[in-house]
Amino acid sequence: MKVIDRVTLQYMKRNKGRTWVTILGAVISVAMLSAVIVIVCSAQDMLLRHTIESGGQWETRFFGVAADKAAGAGKSEEVASYGISTVGKYASYPGGEATNKPYLYVSGETNFDIFNTQIREGRLPQTDTEMIVSESFSLKNPDACAIGSRITVSFGRRMSEQDGEKFELGTNYSYGGYDETFEVEEQKEYTIVGIFEAPDKEVEAFGAYRAMYGLDEKALPGNGTYEVTVDYNNYKRLGNKIYTISGELGDTLGASDIKYNTGLLGYLGISNDSSFMTMIYMLAAVVGIIILIGSISLIYNAFSISIAERSRTFGMLSSVGATRQQKRHSVFFEAACVGAVAIPLGLAAGIAGMAVTFKIINPVFREWMQNDLGLEVSLSWGGIAVIILFSALVLLISAWIPSRHASRVSALEALRQSREYKITAKSVRTSKLTRLVFGFEGELGLKNLKRNKSHYRTTVFSLTVSVLLFMTAYTFSAYVRKSNDMIQAPLSYDINVSMSDDADSMDRLSEELMGLKGAGSAVAVKKLRGEVELPADMVGSELAAVYAEENGKYNISVQLLAMDDASLRSYMQEQGIAEETLSGDGLNGILINRINFKKGHEFAELDLLNGVKTGDILDFHVTDGLKDLAEDDLKLAAVSGGKTPFGDKYVTDVYSVQVIVSMEALDKICEMLPEPKYFVTENVYYTMGENENLEDEIRTICNKYRDVSSRVNSVAAEQKEVMNGVIIISVFLYGFVALIALVSMANIMNTISTGMQLRRREFAMLQSVGMTPKGFRKMLTMEGLFYGIKGLVYGLPISIFVIWGMHRILVSNVSFSFYVPAGALTGAVAGVFILVGVTMVYGRRKARAGSIVEVLKDENA
């Protein structure tokens, strides 16, 4: 080892505390970098697993392969496994005509594993007369799908006609969008042997459920072509070679077309059309840059401190003939030593940290992603290389400028106590006021801050960055929570089932739903949307703003609402409206005119229509845009206000008027409407009661009604979903902030305590001329106080500005006005002073270690 390296190593050993703080800072930096890379790799890995789970592990699919060549895939050395499929065909099934999925999409398969086909019931088919059907099919057609039962299907083609010309509807034509007929070609009978789930297979063809039968590789029917799906050996390592290998294999098989599993390859980075991964990469890059800046500032600072401390040594070395290169080299050597310890430790810490983090958040994460894959720590060799490369780069950059300084230290400067040669009278000037207010010790403290610009800047910068990150993170999660609350705030129900499509079934479904036991309350509402024409002077300003005026008139959208009897009765009682109000002949309605309106951040009572009174008659009609479908005179039996029994507590948008009518009256108009009755919808609103499984029971009932499109919205479930998201984001956000804060803390500790150490001699001298312990404490407290104040003076305004920007971007202005959470403010202020306080106490301990005399005698102090 060169002598200069030995001197450096000696120095590092002697200043153990400082060396460890430097290493700790570097470890945290490397750990954070590792964490970011691990997150990227693990997200990639999770998506990959997700892709494999839903579609199976295969990379390439060959089309148009002849029967005698298909098995050739098995002869290739590159292929790990393969499957042969027949070309899928549509087939109609008994009882399918009335539904929106009237077909089965059927194919024969030799290898079900390659698509990750999961058998839920029964077994896989072994012959071409045995069939498995998808779980979604069996749920909707439980009778036809009993294991062992026989099903006869009719293969054929979906045909449509345009301009007198017939054409076939392929798998990507939706059902119901075209006038289509099914031309049957052949009937076949199968035995159902199993029920499967294979998400990707199930969405291959529109208008159809998925079914597969067995295929024997050795006895492929010679007519027709096949599709061959392959999974290569070690597919993760192949990279772009996958394209050449596939091309060659395609030639061997005589394939007419090749398709790649873009989802799978995308997450491997082989093909790049995954927008999700792009987003993750972007995010990682942003976070990575913040980490790099923080790390460089810390480590740079550590090295320049080390140079300052060693300036005497450098001077001495140059006086005995060390060259500039040698002195520079010494700094890089120190960086290399730090790196040798910090990089492996940081890498391990980062991986371990993420393993623990994933373990903790996975339960929440699974629920959030609605799959059971979860995050698993995954780190590729490439990832490790990136971490090591960047860490080394950080150390190199950090050592660069200090090394130049070191090379310039001359013998003369060292002998003249070089580290103080830069102080000028001007740079340490303080005002007279300082001494008056803070006393002489306070003044001395302030002068001490000013003497070393770079220490001062580093400390204030670190404090500012910590304040900024903490406050932004805190506010971010506060804002997300608050927006969520705001969205949910106006809702007065817990579960909402909305229904459309077949009117008769809807009535039955809604009746069955109303019969559910254990809800807190339930309201069934039937809705019909139509419109009325009103003169301009009757239309309130909020409504008028939404519609276009035509010849002094407006066509205002009106929603007729009819509730179940019990709800209607209690509503009318509540509103003080006589029970018989709606019972007269014709269409009698209660107009809900005065509403609670929230505009921006203000609430206001608002009339939708001006000058309406009981007894007015409005001309109500339902129109399809061209012609009226139904029409009736709507008599206002009452004009009321407030909310409907299920409606939002307040509204933020006005676009229609609601009128409550009796169920009979509504049904009468509905009868006038032609089928299908698009304008009629039904809803059932629940509040939660003692039945905790209410939502599941609702879903079970809804699944039974195949001809009704129903949607179940659970406020609680939605809220939980958002909260899960918030929790996950918070964990990463706070983890990240905590680590950056730790880096800042290491930086501040390093700077302040080094400053103290450099001044040990001075402290001893001050004590020897009679500075009392109290005075000493006062001086250091003042220093700390000034640091803290400076950090806040910069940190608070910058944070508030950033938070303001975040509010502008993230939070739509209507939901809530800009504010800074009190917790963010108090947390930042308390945090800064605790941090500085702890550092000062630590520094004071160090400074006072050893008696006055010893320090004064110590040449190197």
Added chain:
Amino acid sequence: MEILRVEHLSKIYGQGETAVKALDDVSFSVEEGQFVAIIGPSGSGKSTLLHILGGVDTPTSGKVIIDNTDITSLNETALAIFRRRQIGLVYQFYNLIPVLNVEENMQLPLLLDGRKVDHKAYANIVNKLGLEKRRTYLPNQLSGGQQQRVSIGRALMNNPAIVLADEPTGNLDSKNSVEIMGLLREFHKELHQTLFVITHDERIALQADRILAIEDGKVVKDEVIRK
């Protein structure tokens, strides 16, 4: 009048086998206004003695009575206050505060005490030290001799009863040495302070009223050469 009395003073560094007896049962007393030179070979315990007299170090046993106060019994704060009022210390290395200018460095004990500066006395000292034109300079703008003058000024500013100087000229050339000793003696006469100077220089020792010779932590010679 007796200003200082030392009784059975011992100082032991370390413990057991490696223990070093830096001072071994030292007793003497000093009259107010006396100029005492302390001589002895390197490592004999001179600095240790001076530091204990100045209240910056504590003895292992024995007493130091200054102006009827036993300073070995004072607590840290009381000792600090005692130091800034009664003691002036001059070191071989000047130990100035780099962020304070010449004037502030000299007035440091008064500033710490929160006392008013006696401007006449200050002007007198600055003039005698030849630092009038350097009053606003920072230490790093001064030569070694000038820095030592500032530290002497600092030791004298609070008009202490006792001035202790540990090899004050050890770091200076002969011209500066002569000047610095001249200044110390001049102030000693003018301000009637008691002055201790540790020195290796025979010529300096011979200027004193009394010479204490120390060897292996013991006073081996105590000679009053001038009354």
